[in-house]
Amino acid sequence: METYIEASVILLLLTDIALFGTSRLYTCITIAAVQGVLLGLIALFANAETFIPRIIVIASIGIVIKAFVFPYLLKRTIRQAGVQREIQPFIGYLSSLVVSLVLFGVSIWFSAKLPLALGAGRSMIIPAAIMTMFTGLFLIVARRKALTQCIGYIVCENGMYLFGMVAVGEIPALVELGILLDAVAAVTVMGVAMYHINREFDHIDTDRLSSLKG
Amino acid sequence: MLILPLCTGAVAATMPAARKALAVMCTGILLTAGFGWWSVVHVVCHGTLFAASDWLFLDALSAYNLAIMLLVFSLCACYAYVYFSCELRRGQLTLRQARLFTALFSGSFSTMALVLIANNLSIMWVSLEATTLVTTFLIYLHSSRQSLEAMWKYLIICSVGMAFAFMGTLLAAAAAVKGGSVEGAQALLWTHLVGRASLCDPMLMKAAFIFLLIGYGTKAGLAPMHNWLPDAHSQAPAPVSALFSGFMLSASLYCIMRYLPIVSSAIGSPRWATNLLILFGIVSLLVAAAFIIFQHDVKRLFAYSSVEHMGIIALGLGLGNAGVFTALFHTLNHSLGKTLAFFSAGRLGQIFKTTDMGQMRGVMRISRVWGFGLFISVLALIGAAPFSIFMSEFQTVKAALDAGNVTAAVLFLFGAGIVFMGVLAHLIPVFWARNESDVSLVTTGLLEKFLVFFPGVLLLFLGIWMPDFLHGAIDRAAAIILSGGN
Numbered sequence: 001m002e003t004y005i006e007a008s009v010i011l012l013l014l015t016d017i018a019l020f021g022t023s024r025l026y027t028c029i030t031i032a033a034v035q036g037v038l039l040g041l042i043a044l045f046a047n048a049e050t051f052i053p054r055i056i057v058i059a060s061i062g063i064v065i066k067a068f069v070f071p072y073l074l075k076r077t078i079r080q081a082g083v084q085r086e087i088q089p090f091i092g093y094l095s096s097l098v099v100s101l102v103l104f105g106v107s108i109w110f111s112a113k114l115p116l117a118l119g120a121g122r123s124m125i126i127p128a129a130i131m132t133m134f135t136g137l138f139l140i141v142a143r144r145k146a147l148t149q150c151i152g153y154i155v156c157e158n159g160m161y162l163f164g165m166v167a168v169g170e171i172p173a174l175v176e177l178g179i180l181l182d183a184v185a186a187v188t189v190m191g192v193a194m195y196h197i198n199r200e201f202d203h204i205d206t207d208r209l210s211s212l213k214g
Numbered sequence: 215m216l217i218l219p220l221c222t223g224a225v226a227a228t229m230p231a232a233r234k235a236l237a238v239m240c241t242g243i244l245l246t247a248g249f250g251w252w253s254v255v256h257v258v259c260h261g262t263l264f265a266a267s268d269w270l271f272l273d274a275l276s277a278y279n280l281a282i283m284l285l286v287f288s289l290c291a292c293y294a295y296v297y298f299s300c301e302l303r304r305g306q307l308t309l310r311q312a313r314l315f316t317a318l319f320s321g322s323f324s325t326m327a328l329v330l331i332a333n334n335l336s337i338m339w340v341s342l343e344a345t346t347l348v349t350t351f352l353i354y355l356h357s358s359r360q361s362l363e364a365m366w367k368y369l370i371i372c373s374v375g376m377a378f379a380f381m382g383t384l385l386a387a388a389a390a391v392k393g394g395s396v397e398g399a400q401a402l403l404w405t406h407l408v409g410r411a412s413l414c415d416p417m418l419m420k421a422a423f424i425f426l427l428i429g430y431g432t433k434a435g436l437a438p439m440h441n442w443l444p445d446a447h448s449q450a451p452a453p454v455s456a457l458f459s460g461f462m463l464s465a466s467l468y469c470i471m472r473y474l475p476i477v478s479s480a481i482g483s484p485r486w487a488t489n490l491l492i493l494f495g496i497v498s499l500l501v502a503a504a505f506i507i508f509q510h511d512v513k514r515l516f517a518y519s520s521v522e523h524m525g526i527i528a529l530g531l532g533l534g535n536a537g538v539f540t541a542l543f544h545t546l547n548h549s550l551g552k553t554l555a556f557f558s559a560g561r562l563g564q565i566f567k568t569t570d571m572g573q574m575r576g577v578m579r580i581s582r583v584w585g586f587g588l589f590i591s592v593l594a595l596i597g598a599a600p601f602s603i604f605m606s607e608f609q610t611v612k613a614a615l616d617a618g619n620v621t622a623a624v625l626f627l628f629g630a631g632i633v634f635m636g637v638l639a640h641l642i643p644v645f646w647a648r649n650e651s652d653v654s655l656v657t658t659g660l661l662e663k664f665l666v667f668f669p670g671v672l673l674l675f676l677g678i679w680m681p682d683f684l685h686g687a688i689d690r691a692a693a694i695i696l697s698g699g700n
Contacts, residue, residue: 115417116388133381140374149370156377160384167388171336175402178340179380185347186373193366196354200362206370209363212445 004045009128012038012162013104016128016135019155020100021093023086028151029074035132035158036066042125043165054173061177062161065184070154073191077147081198090207091142099138107131116167125166132159146197146204150190157183222246222320232302232312236295239316243291243323247284250327254281258687264333271333271405274690278542279468280330281687282549286460287323293557293665294319294453300564311355315451321348322457329465335402338469339376339383342433345462346372353450364445371442375432379469382425386473389418389480404472408698411479419480423487426473427494434466436494436528437501440521444505447517448569452560455513459520460553464545467527474531475698484534484696491532492622498525499629506636512559512569515640516552519595522633523548529626530610531695537613538692544606547676551594551603554669558588565656571640576649583658585645587666592641594673596634602676 015035022028040063047055078084091099107130116126136156140149161179164171198204222242257263257277264271272280298315301307325348328341346369354365387402393413407414432439443463447455470491478484502522509515523544530541561584562577563569577585594601607630614623676684 114385114421115415116392133377136377137374140370146366153370153373153377156374160377160380163381164384164387168384168391171387171402172334175334175336175340178337182340182343182347185344189347189350190369190373193350193354193362193369196357197362197366200357200359206366209366211360212363212367212449 001045001048005042005122006124008038008042008045009124012042012128013131016131016155017097017100017104019135019139019151020096023089023093025078025083025086025145025147025151026075028086028148029071029078032151032154032158033067033071035155036070037063039063039066039158039162039165042162046165058173058176058180062180065180066154066158069184070187073187074147074150077191077194077198080195081147081204083145083147083204086143086145086148089143089148096138096142099142100135103134103138104131107134122166125162129159129163129166132156132162135159144205144207146190146194146206149206150187150194153190154183154187232307232309233299235309235312235316236298239320240291240295242320243287246323247288250280250284253277254284258683265331268403268405269333269337270331272331273694274687275471275694276330276468278687278691279464279545280327282464282546283326283330283461286457286549286553287326289553289557289665289669290453290457290460291319292661293456293560296659296662296665297451297453297560297564300561306356314351315355318348318352319453319457322352322462326461326465330468333404335386335404335407335472336383338404338472339380342379342430342466342469343373343376345465346376346433349454349458349462352454353446355451355454358449360445361449364442364449368442368446371439372433375429375439377429378425378432379429382422382427382429385418385422385425386414386476389414389416389422392418393480404476408475408479411476411698412482414476414480416481419477420486423473423477423490427470427490430466430469431494431528434463434470434528435498435521435524437498437521437525440498440501443521444514444517447520447556448511448513452513452556452563455517455560456553456556459516459556460549463520463524464527464549467524467531467545470528471531471695474695479698488532488534491528492619493532495525495527495529495532496622496625496629498522498528499626503629503632503636506633506640509640510570510572512571512574512641512644513556513563515571515637516555516559516595519555519633519637520548520552522629523552523595525629526607526610526626529622530606530613533610533613533617533619533622535613535696536616537610538695539688540606540609540613542688542691542695543680544603544610547594547602547606547673550669550673551591551601554587554666554673555591555595557665558584558591561662562588571644574644575647576645578645579649581656581658583663583666584656587670588641589645590666590670590673592637596637597630598634600677601673603673605677605680 015031018031040059043059108127111126111130133156136152139152194204254277257272262273298307322345325341325344329338332338350365350369354361392415435443477487498521502518506518527541527544530537566574594603597604597607611623
């Protein structure tokens with residue numbers, strides 16, 4: 001099982017780096033969906049020996065939400081807004097990739113500083129989780145489109161989910177469901193908000209929402 | 215208490231007429247508030263209440279905050295009826311909007327109550343995040359470009375803030391698990407954690423508190439994470455602004471208060487956490503003071519004043535002992551004062567059809583009741599004697615001097631002084647200048663008089679004399695923050 005976990009974690013890191021360099025919004029959404037599936041798989045692999053039905057149910061719900069519900073909501077928004085690409089982000093794609101390497105270094109450093117109690121063979125998961133959070137925050141800060149910011153929020157949430165899974169271990173099912181429910185509600189609310197922004201302004205560029213100052 | 219407002223919200227959302235929907239919502243909120251008061255009184259008399267196999271609980275700290283919340287929500291619900299009735303007369307509010315408002319307003323009541331009564335720290339987080347999502351569309355009730363922009367800022371900044379808070383919650387849980395003090399399933403039960411906090415890993419707990427302070431601080435509007443606040447407060451309809459300022463910000467600070475005893479006992483000394491709070495408090499105070507000078511819009515002015523007061527509460531929490539007492543007292547005073555301020559500003563804004571202070575002139579001549587409300591609330595908010603905010607600010611300075619923190623006291627007085635002059639310079643013409651526009655004299659109903667009179671008198675009363683039961687209640691709540699109630 002350890003090999004499967006490690007393979008999933010490496011794939012997760014690759015999806016993070018791909019998000020730094022992708023301009024097509026459809027591709028971004030797909031990558032975020034793949035991440036959701038990977039997270040679910042990691043949760044399943046990590047508990048494969050003990051076979052707890054609760055964890056399997058929650059991981060499956062998570063996969064369904066992140067791989068089908070979120071992409072459906074976001075792709076609908078893309079169709080409504082008629083946007084395909086993130087054009088001229090605040091930080092260019094090449095520089096973004098450089099930033100991703102720096103952030104990866106920072107996440108390894110940061111996780112080395114945290115004195116967490118981890119099982120054997122789990123040492124790569126924490127840096128991957130923190131890297132995923134950084135990716136999400138970066139997308140929120142460095143991109144113009146409201147949609148990319150929403151994807152950033154999902155990715156950030158993914159990272160924290162992974163972190164919680166490894167660092168805390170057993171979280172009551174009710175709490176996990178509450179957290180998932182919040183994420184679904186957040187993405188739905190953001191989707192509706194983007195629909196209104198697009199209808200009112202004919203664009204979803206957040207840097208052009210700048211009439212309120214001071 | 216959680217379900218009743220949800221039900222009335224759902225019923226209100228199906229009402230055929232807007233006015234009926236508002237009335238149903240008011241009844242629902244007031245009924246629930248009655249029930250809530252009963253449980254608050256129960257806690258004051260008999261001690262902590264538990265429910266749902268310890269997942270929900272109400273101790274002195276949450277009961278005190280719940281009492282403030284019930285007060286603010288009841289006032290806001292009545293005010294919403296008055297405010298939106300006026301809009302209905304002018305045809306500015308459609309049935310759909312009224313239904314949306316009632317449903318979301320009732321929903322936010324439930325989620326905020328859950329923040330206060332949740333024993334599990336992650337449930338507390340889930341419900342505070344839910345308040346963000348529920349209140350988002352309240353800002354955008356009146357479709358306009360500005361409110362849309364404010365709504366998006368609010369949504370993104372607060373969501374990211376809440377993500378930080380979630381990370382902090384996870385780190386706190388990890389600290390507890392690492393220390394071996396708790397089983398996984400109980401790792402986040404506050405009552406469980408607080409007794410065993412000294413076993414938690416101090417390093418992880420420090421990291422957790424930094425994330426929590428930034429995360430919940432964003433939602434509480436502490437500078438420099440306050441950017442969403444003035445936009446959201448100025449663009450939301452007045453009942454919603456009053457609710458935001460009056461209680462939502464305090465609810466977020468309440469979450470920080472919950473963590474204070476755990477963090478202090480895990481690290482072994484409260485100094486580290488309280489110094490951070492003092493820093494954020496002073497920065498908020500000074501940033502707000504600087505921005506208040508340049509405001510044109512009365513609601514934005516009050517929004518920055520909220521940043522200032524949140525800073526004062528954080529400062530009080532940071533000063534420890536007597537400071538915590540005044541911070542809790544200040545929470546009550548600020549909620550009352552700010553609710554009244556937004557009520558008056560909103561109503562006068564309706565009368566003048568603008569909230570620009572350059573065009574609102576001579577409000578005292580136009581509407582004696584609401585002008586008076588604005589006058590009282592402004593005097594209270596800038597800390598003029600004999601209102602209760604003066605008392606709590608005075609005690610904060612005293613607590614700072616007692617704690618030997620002269621720098622904090624001086625910076626506090628400096629910031630508060632700037633706010634005092636800045637606000638008065640803006641608002642004196644608003645009260646008494648001659649009005650050239652064609653706004654005519656407005657009559658006010660009995661309910662409106664009550665809405666001005668009640669918080670105003672309460673502010674004055676608490677400034678002059680503090681009843682023993684209130685003193686005792688705040689003392690017990692402060693003991694929980696200082697030592698976990700042991």
